[in-house]
Amino acid sequence: MTLSxxxxxxxxxxxxxxxxxxxxxxxxxxxxxxxxxVSAPAVxxxxxxxxxxxxxxxxxxxxxxxxxxxxxxxxxxIRRHRLVECFLxxxxxxxxxxxxxxxxxxxxxxxxxVVNRMDKMAGHPRRCPHGEPIPTQEGHMPRVTDSPxxxxxxxxxxxxxxxxxxxxxxxxxxxxxGLRPGTPFRLISRAPFNGPIELELKNGAAVIGHELxxxxxxxxxxxxxLA
Numbered sequence: 001m002t003l004s005x006x007x008x009x010x011x012x013x014x015x016x017x018x019x020x021x022x023x024x025x026x027x028x029x030x031x032x033x034x035x036x037x038v039s040a041p042a043v044x045x046x047x048x049x050x051x052x053x054x055x056x057x058x059x060x061x062x063x064x065x066x067x068x069x070x071x072x073x074x075x076x077x078i079r080r081h082r083l084v085e086c087f088l089x090x091x092x093x094x095x096x097x098x099x100x101x102x103x104x105x106x107x108x109x110x111x112x113x114v115v116n117r118m119d120k121m122a123g124h125p126r127r128c129p130h131g132e133p134i135p136t137q138e139g140h141m142p143r144v145t146d147s148p149x150x151x152x153x154x155x156x157x158x159x160x161x162x163x164x165x166x167x168x169x170x171x172x173x174x175x176x177x178g179l180r181p182g183t184p185f186r187l188i189s190r191a192p193f194n195g196p197i198e199l200e201l202k203n204g205a206a207v208i209g210h211e212l213x214x215x216x217x218x219x220x221x222x223x224x225x226l227a
Contacts, residue, residue: 001053005108008077010036010046011055014066015074019141026063075135080107080115082128087118089129096129096180097171126226131162131181131217133226142226146219150197150210154187158218165215177206179216182224 003011013035017027033043047064050056055070066074084103088094094102110118116137119125126142127133133142146161160183163174174180178201185206188198194210208216 003053003055003073007046007050007053007055008073008108009104010043010050011066011070011074012077012081014056014064015071015078018066025065026059027065028063032064072139075139075141076112077107078141079135079137080110082132082134083115083119083122083125084110085128085130086122086125086134090122090125091118095172095175097168097175099129100166127162127181129181130166131160144219144226145223146217148214149187149208149216149218150190150194150213152187152190152218154189157184157186157221159184159221159224160216161219161224162217163215164217170212170215173212174216177201177208178203179206179208184221 010032014027014032017031017035018025021027029043029047030040032047033040036043047056047058050070051058055067055073057065057067059065081103084106085096085099088099088102089096119137125134133144135141144161149158152158160179160181162181163171165171179185179199184202186200188200188205190197190210196207196209197213199206199208
């Protein structure tokens with residue numbers, strides 16, 4: 001069975017959803033419909049096709065679970081997408097706010113040989129420009145340990161781990177504050193009642209709203225270096 005681009009995208013999104021569920025491999029079809037921005041019937045039809053192809057299992061009241069074959073396809077799709085993003089940013093000097101859609105388009109057509117060359121030219125990155133981990137060529141996905149900035153404890157040092165948004169305006173704003181994956185900072189204060197959050201960066205201070213800070217994931221310096 002030859003997988004279409006849409007089928008690969010479904011598998012990749014299902015893997016992403018399961019990845020951050022702390023060991024629960026099942027993903028609800030409603031969650032998949034939401035992240036894919038499609039209707040429930042559309043998800044049902046695609047799930048049935050992927051199940052017939054042996055790429056996932058579907059359990060009533062539990063959701064879908066990728067098979068070994070499904071995980072392999074998902075990991076390769078994710079690897080291509082994130083390495084293309086790194087190539088566009090690190091080599092071609094695009095802004096991190098403008099590469100997500102282009103990586104979707106290019107990742108669907110580039111060969112593994114081209115992707116591996118992109119990997120080399122981009123410096124063999126461990127994370128994409130938005131901080132997401134990049135699977136190895138052998139299909140191993142590094143484990144990320146982080147938490148939302150708006151839940152972190154003041155008085156401690158952190159590193160920006162990931163940015164959970166592809167919104168161009170938000171990414172531009174984070175960039176203007178110097179808040180990108182890998183950026184070290186100290187959390188000075190979190191105002192009560194979901195008030196603003198004050199950070200101390202190497203080149204000065206920054207203040208960010210509570211809701212917007214939820215899009216930033218933070219970790220220790222040790223955890224940023226993926227195992």
